[in-house]
Amino acid sequence: MASLNTLRTKFGIVLSIIIALALLAFILSLKTEMGFSGNDPRVGVIDGEKINYSEYYDQYEKIKSQNNMQESDEQQSAMLANAAWQALIAKHVLTPGFDRMGLRVTEPERLAMVSQNVNSLFDVDTVMHITNKVSEITGAHYGESNARDVSLRIITDHIRSASFMICDEQRGPRLRPAPPAAPRGASRQAPRRESPVPL
Numbered sequence: 001m002a003s004l005n006t007l008r009t010k011f012g013i014v015l016s017i018i019i020a021l022a023l024l025a026f027i028l029s030l031k032t033e034m035g036f037s038g039n040d041p042r043v044g045v046i047d048g049e050k051i052n053y054s055e056y057y058d059q060y061e062k063i064k065s066q067n068n069m070q071e072s073d074e075q076q077s078a079m080l081a082n083a084a085w086q087a088l089i090a091k092h093v094l095t096p097g098f099d100r101m102g103l104r105v106t107e108p109e110r111l112a113m114v115s116q117n118v119n120s121l122f123d124v125d126t127v128m129h130i131t132n133k134v135s136e137i138t139g140a141h142y143g144e145s146n147a148r149d150v151s152l153r154i155i156t157d158h159i160r161s162a163s164f165m166i167c168d169e170q171r172g173p174r175l176r177p178a179p180p181a182a183p184r185g186a187s188r189q190a191p192r193r194e195s196p197v198p199l
Helices: 002-033 053-066 074-101 107-115 125-138 146-167 181-189
Strands: 042-046 049-052
Touching (some): 074 107
């Protein structure tokens, strides 16, 4: 009987040591897998790149301060978190893609698209002011048909480009007439108006 108790005690100690070593090995493997090897844990992966907590938190705070938002309730926190992820996706996926295509979308433009929850730069409020004025002048309404929207976007983009080139002192003499796509598209889609002056 005494030998059986001794075996149980020794086996219990050995079993406890084995369990403790297995738990330690599991925690250490989890630590490197989750990115806890440093003090900056990984919170996600975007396009194969690991996103650390510090990068996510910096983006979260940046959006929070730019929009003067507070984490007053769960919905506000969720909106901030979603905007932070969208900005990180833009930074890690959209920006390199735009660069490869030779396009340049500025940080304020990307943030405007994310914060206003629109899919296109043409739907951002600052650009919509131009589109609305073009719609008012031509009589064509944005959102009625895809062909008309494309024409209005072309005209809006030409107006934006011309205004940037006029304001850019470094380019000065490079200002050239717009390609004929804008006027041709506009005349094809805009409704006809009667001339106020008899011809």
